[in-house]
Amino acid sequence: MARNNGTGMVCRLAGLAAVCICLSLGAEAQTQAAAGLDRKVQGFLDAERGKWDYLNVPYQDGKILHDLVLKGGYKSILEIGTSTGHSTVWLAWAAAKTGGRVITIEIDRGRHERALANLRRAGVAAYVDARLADAHQLVKLLPGPWDFVFQDADKEWYLQYFRDLEAKMAPGGCYTAHNVARIYAPQVREFLDYARTRPGLSFRFAEGASGEGISISCWVR
Numbered sequence: 001m002a003r004n005n006g007t008g009m010v011c012r013l014a015g016l017a018a019v020c021i022c023l024s025l026g027a028e029a030q031t032q033a034a035a036g037l038d039r040k041v042q043g044f045l046d047a048e049r050g051k052w053d054y055l056n057v058p059y060q061d062g063k064i065l066h067d068l069v070l071k072g073g074y075k076s077i078l079e080i081g082t083s084t085g086h087s088t089v090w091l092a093w094a095a096a097k098t099g100g101r102v103i104t105i106e107i108d109r110g111r112h113e114r115a116l117a118n119l120r121r122a123g124v125a126a127y128v129d130a131r132l133a134d135a136h137q138l139v140k141l142l143p144g145p146w147d148f149v150f151q152d153a154d155k156e157w158y159l160q161y162f163r164d165l166e167a168k169m170a171p172g173g174c175y176t177a178h179n180v181a182r183i184y185a186p187q188v189r190e191f192l193d194y195a196r197t198r199p200g201l202s203f204r205f206a207e208g209a210s211g212e213g214i215s216i217s218c219w220v221r
Helices: 002-048 059-072 086-098 109-122 135-141 155-168 186-197
Strands: 076-080 101-106 128-132 146-151 169-178 201-205 214-219
Touching: 002 086, 002 109, 059 086, 059 146, 059 169, 059 214, 076 086, 076 135, 086 101, 086 109, 086 128, 086 146, 101 109, 101 135, 109 128, 135 155, 146 155, 155 169, 155 186, 169 186, 186 201, 186 214
Parallel strands: 076 101, 076 146, 101 128, 146 169
Antiparallel strands: 169 214, 201 214
16 A cells, blocks of 8 residues: 555656646747747847838837836736737737737728738737727727827817727726827827816826837826
């Protein structure tokens, strides 16, 4: 009986060791996969830097968005205005690290299709649900809640987008907007004034952004 108990103990220890080895190998594989994705995305961004058109965000603004998502650990991410996907790549890269996903909306078919191709080339297509749609309509229908929103579409609708989404923001979530340093439409100023004075929000402009500017409005937890 003692011998049987000893054999059983040896088997249990061997099984535990096998589980530990499997877990270790799994973690190592995940680390290698993450490193491989980092190299692929960074290589894509470096190769395309300076080539983006169609009013995509500058490189430094994309990095700011990426870092905000990482710092907040945000997973439920909405982008209004994909263009051809520069900011989307940055957001999706961050989502790959937080375990999140990006829904992005673009109304122009040509830009939408170019964005899809860019997302595939960058290796982040699996982290993006790219919608070809009118954001004026779709934003109202998406249920949320949202951890992070990036707004970079038609400036005349900035305030309306914010109003459509503010009740769907998660506690601690952040709502960012591009092109706020240069007022291209009065609605941008109205949006900024509204966000600055809304109770329960912290408001600031991103440091180190391009001359277009990024505003950051975060809900108190």
